[in-house]
Amino acid sequence: QKEVEQDPGPLSVPEGAIVSLNCTYSNSAFQYFMWYRQYSRKGPELLMYTYSSGNKEDGRFTAQVDKSSKYISLFIRDSQPSDSATYLCAMSVQGGSEKLVFGKGTKLTVNP
Amino acid sequence: DAGVTQSPTHLIKTRGQQVTLRCSPKSGHDTVSWYQQALGQGPQFIFQYYEEEERQRGNFPDRFSGHQFPNYSSELNVNALLLGDSALYLCASSSGTTKNIQYFGAGTRLSVL
Numbered sequence: 001q002k003e004v005e006q007d008p009g010p011l012s013v014p015e016g017a018i019v020s021l022n023c024t025y026s027n028s029a030f031q032y033f034m035w036y037r038q039y040s041r042k043g044p045e046l047l048m049y050t051y052s053s054g055n056k057e058d059g060r061f062t063a064q065v066d067k068s069s070k071y072i073s074l075f076i077r078d079s080q081p082s083d084s085a086t087y088l089c090a091m092s093v094q095g096g097s098e099k100l101v102f103g104k105g106t107k108l109t110v111n112p
Numbered sequence: 113d114a115g116v117t118q119s120p121t122h123l124i125k126t127r128g129q130q131v132t133l134r135c136s137p138k139s140g141h142d143t144v145s146w147y148q149q150a151l152g153q154g155p156q157f158i159f160q161y162y163e164e165e166e167r168q169r170g171n172f173p174d175r176f177s178g179h180q181f182p183n184y185s186s187e188l189n190v191n192a193l194l195l196g197d198s199a200l201y202l203c204a205s206s207s208g209t210t211k212n213i214q215y216f217g218a219g220t221r222l223s224v225l
Contacts, residue, residue, distance in 0.1 A: 043202055
């Protein structure tokens with residue numbers, strides 16, 4: 001079993017839709033949970049990060065962490081064509097090993 | 113405020129050759145991590161440098177080595193290139209107090225023929 005599992009999609013939605021992206025993980029020591037957006041042939045851009053459990057909101061984006069279920073989500077409201085990209089979840093433990101462990105990424109297309 | 117910068121953007125090498133990739137961290141950051149991203153995959157951790165020393169290493173052979181300079185910039189060296197080394201190589205920087213929060217550069221795309 002991989003440490004981080006992410007459905008690679010692809011996911012195609014109409015403009016204005018609510019998008020839900022998810023990852024599951026197996027390592028209960030993970031404390032930092034990140035979402036990155038990666039446009040084609042570019043580096044990952046940090047969208048949001050959460051420490052431990054709970055929700056975090058930033059504009060149209062909401063990140064949720066459920067440590068009891070080892071499940072994290074990213075919601076995008078009022079999706080725009082400019083949101084079309086690959087979304088990567090990443091996680092790390094606190095202290096000692098700060099390497100990021102990534103999912104495979106979900107490719108999202110928002111159609112105008 | 114300059115973000116993480118990497119050079120070159122693209123490299124083409126042949127099997128057996130050696131390559132050096134360079135990274136300058138974001139202003140105020142002192143820690144550099146390197147990742148390899150194969151096509152259609154998430155990035156894989158290679159190693160991390162802090163205070164000019166390798167602090168952690170992922171599951172990569174000794175052909176992959178690195179260095180960090182006093183100005184916090186870093187190099188990734190790969191010897192005896194294999195076809196399977198073709199990938200996007202990403203550098204990420206972070207600060208000493210929050211190493212988990214990492215910011216990435218645009219990457220160097222390496223093609224091994």
